[in-house]
Amino acid sequence: MSNVSKQISSIVLVVVSLVILVDFFWANPTLKSLATDLNNWAVVIGAFALGLGAYSLLTRHSKRILQKKESWIFSVLLLATMFLFIATGLITGSVTSDEYNFIYALMVQPLSSALYGMNAFFIASASYRAFKAKNVESGLLLVAAIFLMLKNAPIGEAIHPILPQIGSIFWDFAGATGMRAILIGIGIGTLAIGLRIIIGQEKTPLGGAE
Amino acid sequence: MLETLNLASKGKYVPKIREHPGVKAIQEALGRATEMGRPVCYSPGTQSLYSTKYAGDTAAALTILGYTAQEAVKTGADLIVGISQPTVLPVAEEVVRQAYKLESREDEYVEGETVRFYSPNQWGFATSYVGMMHREKAAANFLFGGHAAEAMVIAENGATVGAMQIAGSTNVYQLPFFLVSCEYTLIGEDEYAAAAYLSTDPSQKGIVFGQDLAKLITIGLIVLGSVLATFGNSAISSLLSM
Numbered sequence: 001m002s003n004v005s006k007q008i009s010s011i012v013l014v015v016v017s018l019v020i021l022v023d024f025f026w027a028n029p030t031l032k033s034l035a036t037d038l039n040n041w042a043v044v045i046g047a048f049a050l051g052l053g054a055y056s057l058l059t060r061h062s063k064r065i066l067q068k069k070e071s072w073i074f075s076v077l078l079l080a081t082m083f084l085f086i087a088t089g090l091i092t093g094s095v096t097s098d099e100y101n102f103i104y105a106l107m108v109q110p111l112s113s114a115l116y117g118m119n120a121f122f123i124a125s126a127s128y129r130a131f132k133a134k135n136v137e138s139g140l141l142l143v144a145a146i147f148l149m150l151k152n153a154p155i156g157e158a159i160h161p162i163l164p165q166i167g168s169i170f171w172d173f174a175g176a177t178g179m180r181a182i183l184i185g186i187g188i189g190t191l192a193i194g195l196r197i198i199i200g201q202e203k204t205p206l207g208g209a210e
Numbered sequence: 211m212l213e214t215l216n217l218a219s220k221g222k223y224v225p226k227i228r229e230h231p232g233v234k235a236i237q238e239a240l241g242r243a244t245e246m247g248r249p250v251c252y253s254p255g256t257q258s259l260y261s262t263k264y265a266g267d268t269a270a271a272l273t274i275l276g277y278t279a280q281e282a283v284k285t286g287a288d289l290i291v292g293i294s295q296p297t298v299l300p301v302a303e304e305v306v307r308q309a310y311k312l313e314s315r316e317d318e319y320v321e322g323e324t325v326r327f328y329s330p331n332q333w334g335f336a337t338s339y340v341g342m343m344h345r346e347k348a349a350a351n352f353l354f355g356g357h358a359a360e361a362m363v364i365a366e367n368g369a370t371v372g373a374m375q376i377a378g379s380t381n382v383y384q385l386p387f388f389l390v391s392c393e394y395t396l397i398g399e400d401e402y403a404a405a406a407y408l409s410t411d412p413s414q415k416g417i418v419f420g421q422d423l424a425k426l427i428t429i430g431l432i433v434l435g436s437v438l439a440t441f442g443n444s445a446i447s448s449l450l451s452m
Contacts, residue, residue: 045297046258046260046296049295049296049297049299049300050296050330051296052296052300053293053296053299053327053330056299056322057327059322060322060323060326060327063322070345071345108331108334111337112331112332112333115333115336115337115360115363116333116359118363119359119362119363122362122363122366123362123387125366126362126365126366126369126387126390127390129369129390129391130390179382182382182397182398183382183398184428185398185399185425186380186382186398186399188399188424188425188428189266189380189401189402189403190266190380190399190402191421191424192211192399192402192418192420192424193269193270193402193405195211195212195215195417196414197266197269199212199215201215201417202269202273204269204270204273204276204301204405
């Protein structure tokens with residue numbers, strides 16, 4: 001990106017950020033209309049960017065197929081699926097049509113659910129590694145985890161009624177306070193990074209202009 | 211924050227930011243990848259640059275990407291960046307291309323291969339990224355920016371392939387997963403601070419100092435508000451809920 005382009009992009013970024021921010025605090029109909037338009041533009045630009053992503057996938061996987069690279073058959077499958085969705089959307093004229101929803105419900109949803117479900121097994125394997133009491137910190141993590149598991153699993157109450165109560169102390173006091181402290185820090189950090197973007201100090205959204 | 215930024219940009223007071231072990235470990239991970247002759251993978255998250263909640267995370271992840279790409283070129287490690295959001299794709303391509311250019315190694319940047327677009331769908335991205343880590347036998351994996359439920363799937367697969375993993379997140383629900391799966395985790399606003407730390411611009415460091423001052427004021431208000439509330443005075447809570 002040339003310097004002139006970067007300067008123009010910086011000005012656009014600062015002006016747009018200020019319009020959106022001022023609109024949030026000041027109820028002005030003109031500003032409101034302008035902010036709504038800018039938000040709509042963002043959606044339109046996002047849609048164009050999706051085309052850019054699709055083009056990137058198409059060129060990369062076409063090359064893989066033509067050069068018969070390792071696992072090129074999966075590239076064929078990917079492009080075929082992509083064109084199936086595009087064709088269905090174009091022929092039926094809607095992404096909410098029964099045909100489109102039918103293939104979405106048969107392909108995307110079951111795969112997504114299966115992957116989400118796999119998290120349970122990944123949590124178990126990660127916990128197994130993390131709960132090895134190698135030092136004081138991991139020992140504390142192990143103790144807290146045991147009490148929290150006994151709080152949530154019915155067996156904790158069955159062993160002794162005090163066990164879930166100890167778990168609740170860990171959850172309500174240590175866990176909640178720690179999480180709130182992190183959230184306050186994140187809030188202030190978000191404010192700082194927003195400020196950096198608005199005053200044009202954060203150049204990364206413009207493509208690493210430093 | 212504006213005042214500390216102003217002082218730093220004029221060079222009157224440039225604070226020294228303590229180096230985060232996770233940031234230091236980026237170098238270590240890149241060196242390890244070079245020695246092993248295996249690539250490093252980088253994900254700037256699954257959130258877009260205009261996401262209301264995670265735009266800051268994506269921006270910070272892209273700043274860290276610029277540094278990682280430049281260091282990867284210096285050490286000779288192969289970098290693969292996996293992109294989920296189409297709006298992030300051109301920015302990430304520009305950031306990485308710029309990093310290669312700064313090291314005069316533009317020829318090593320491979321269009322469509324160094325920065326790869328996968329899928330805006332959360333699980334579509336996760337499967338593509340995990341598949342890539344397994345196929346390429348990643349030596350290091352960096353996960354920054356906004357990640358959601360796919361965080362665990364990616365991080366655990368990274369651990370399975372034996373990659374050294376460094377992550378950063380402001381999503382408090384995903385942080386525990388990164389903490390147990392990755393070698394180093396940048397918790398919450400550490401990710402933003404890391405971006406400022408890696409920046410060559412002194413004003414970035416100034417704003418981090420301002421951020422810390424804001425935190426001290428917040429702590430002071432919490433303590434004062436708690437004491438006043440104990441004695442039946444709700445002045446602070448009324449002030450903050452205005």
